[in-house]
Amino acid sequence: MPEPIDFYFDFSSPYGYLASELIDEFAARFQREVRWRPILLGVVFKQTGAAPLTLIPLKGEYSVHDFSRSARFLDVPYTHPKNFPLATQDAARTYYWLHDQDRETARAFAHSVFRALYVEGRDVSERNLVVELAAGNGADREALSAALAGAVLKARLKAECDAAFGKGVFGSPYMIVDGEPFFGVDRLPQIERWLSSGGF
Amino acid sequence: MPEPIDFYFDFSSPYGYLASELIDEFAARFQREVRWRPILLGVVFKQTGAAPLTLIPLKGEYSVHDFSRSARFLDVPYTHPKNFPLATQDAARTYYWLHDQDRETARAFAHSVFRALYVEGRDVSERNLVVELAAGNGADREALSAALAGAVLKARLKAECDAAFGKGVFGSPYMIVDGEPFFGVDRLPQIERWLSSGGF
Numbered sequence: 001m002p003e004p005i006d007f008y009f010d011f012s013s014p015y016g017y018l019a020s021e022l023i024d025e026f027a028a029r030f031q032r033e034v035r036w037r038p039i040l041l042g043v044v045f046k047q048t049g050a051a052p053l054t055l056i057p058l059k060g061e062y063s064v065h066d067f068s069r070s071a072r073f074l075d076v077p078y079t080h081p082k083n084f085p086l087a088t089q090d091a092a093r094t095y096y097w098l099h100d101q102d103r104e105t106a107r108a109f110a111h112s113v114f115r116a117l118y119v120e121g122r123d124v125s126e127r128n129l130v131v132e133l134a135a136g137n138g139a140d141r142e143a144l145s146a147a148l149a150g151a152v153l154k155a156r157l158k159a160e161c162d163a164a165f166g167k168g169v170f171g172s173p174y175m176i177v178d179g180e181p182f183f184g185v186d187r188l189p190q191i192e193r194w195l196s197s198g199g200f
Numbered sequence: 201m202p203e204p205i206d207f208y209f210d211f212s213s214p215y216g217y218l219a220s221e222l223i224d225e226f227a228a229r230f231q232r233e234v235r236w237r238p239i240l241l242g243v244v245f246k247q248t249g250a251a252p253l254t255l256i257p258l259k260g261e262y263s264v265h266d267f268s269r270s271a272r273f274l275d276v277p278y279t280h281p282k283n284f285p286l287a288t289q290d291a292a293r294t295y296y297w298l299h300d301q302d303r304e305t306a307r308a309f310a311h312s313v314f315r316a317l318y319v320e321g322r323d324v325s326e327r328n329l330v331v332e333l334a335a336g337n338g339a340d341r342e343a344l345s346a347a348l349a350g351a352v353l354k355a356r357l358k359a360e361c362d363a364a365f366g367k368g369v370f371g372s373p374y375m376i377v378d379g380e381p382f383f384g385v386d387r388l389p390q391i392e393r394w395l396s397s398g399g400f
Contacts, residue, residue: 048257049249057248058370062381072400073390170258181262186386190273200272 004033005191006176008164010041011088011124012052013172014067014078017114019185021076023175024107026188030195036107038092039161044170052085070185077119086117086125093153094134096160097144109137204233205391206376208364210241211288211324212252213372214267214278217314219385221276223375224307226388230395236307238292239361244370252285270385277319286317286325293353294334296360297344309337 005027009016020036027034045051053063064080071078091113099106112133116122122129127148135141147153164174168181175182175191180199182191193200205227209216220236227234245251253263264280271278291313299306312333316322322329327348335341347353364374368381375382375391380399382391393400 044258048259049251050256050259051249056250058244058365058368059248059250059383062368062370062383065381066383069390069400073393165258168258168262170262181265183259183262183266184386186384189389190269193273200269 002030002032003178004035006035006037006167008037008039008169008172008174008176010039010172011091011110011113011117012085013041014080014118015070015185016172017118018067018071018074018076018078019173019175019188020110020114022074022185022188023173026192032195036095036110037160037164038088038095038110039164039169039172040089040092040157041170041172043161044165047165048170050170054084074185079119079121081117081121081123083121083123083125086123088113088124089157090127090130090148091124092160093148093157094130094139094144096156097147097153098134098137098139100156105137105139109134109139112137202230202232203378204235206235206237208237208239208369208372208374208376210239210372211291211310211313211317212285213241214280214318215270215385216372217318218267218271218274218276218278219373219375219388220310220314222274222385222388223373226392232395236295236310237360237364238288238295238310239364239369239372240289240292240357241370241372243361244365247365248370250370254284274385279319279321281317281321283321283323283325286323288313288324289357290327290330290348291324292360293348293357294330294339294344296356297347297353298334298337298339300356305337305339309334309339312337 007023009020023034054060067080068078095106095110098109113124116129116133117124124130131141131144134144167176171183173185177191177194180194207219207223209220223234254260267280268278295306295310298309313324316329316333317324324330331341331344334344367376371383373385377391377394380394
């Protein structure tokens with residue numbers, strides 16, 4: 001069995017969302033699994049001098065236009081959220097809390113978060129909504145709420161982020177395929193060729 | 201006759217170079233001409249907080265890797281220059297000086313500059329080399345040297361840059377197709393669909 005594809009993303013990344021709607025089916029065509037790895041880019045942005053795309057002069061306006069156009073191009077539903085950018089640490093922490101119990105539930109939850117934000121325009125920075133979305137995927141509300149209030153889960157996400165940055169991850173989505181890094185949903189065609197021909 | 205595609209680039213942009221090797225044939229498939237518009241991104245980078253890709257922590261290392269991989273993907277020869285990033289105002293000014301005499305000569309010169317830098321690894325920040333490349337495309341060395349030493353040509357490039365920034369251009373390559381903006385050589389597939397179907 002070949003190595004899974006590592007898929008790093010920030011829930012507050014529209015291009016990460018677009019990739020999330022495509023990556024599993026994409027990888028399955030090459031008999032690959034995908035390891036989903038939500039991270040928080042805020043820390044690395046401080047290091048790289050980057051900022052959320054929509055807050056950058058000139059580039060911000062283009063980006064909002066490009067999010068929607070890229071979504072149409074990729075045939076993924078998208079409505080740019082009014083509340084954007086937004087904090088996603090509760091969503092990312094909940095992902096790992098679920099992941100440590102059951103991978104598939106965590107993935108279904110991740111889709112719920114992305115779609116709540118980028119299709120329904122809901123404010124996933126709110127802890128109540130995050131817990132509600134997790135409960136909708138079968139999670140125990142009280143256990144999750146307790147975990148979100150504690151230090152262990154906070155440390156768990158921080159360790160994931162540090163590990164990602166240690167591998168060079170600086171943006172979202174960021175895919176690593178057999179050690180080869182690809183940044184951006186617009187690198188899927190390159191990944192496709194990479195997987196088809198074992199590199200190029 | 202449909203409107204030409206506007207193609208903005210900075211000679212110090214590897215992705216701009218990759219686009220330069222593809223854009224004319226690409227556009228011709230849709231019966232489109234291309235208006236080449238070299239600019240200097242330094243000014244807009246000050247406004248957007250951007251920096252040359254290779255100077256950004258983490259992203260810089262990835263970018264150098266991605267330049268070469270993207271070149272292989274697009275079947276364009278590429279060797280990352282040792283002297284990089286570098287100043288390209290003489291090259292851009294010479295482009296417009298030639299352009300005001302003969303468009304085709306200017307385009308041939310632009311290819312010469314890009315290939316000298318990204319294939320042969322020559323230092324196109326040197327005025328002597330810029331003049332040599334222009335002369336190789338038939339330019340009068342003395343007249344060009346005089347123009348490069350004067351204020352008129354400097355103002356000409358500044359006006360081109362200001363006009364580009366006024367249209368929202370913030371990076372390289374940046375293409376405008378019937379008013380629709382596309383940033384990055386990785387947007388060529390979207391432009392292709394846009395031109396095939398009159399928008400999407």
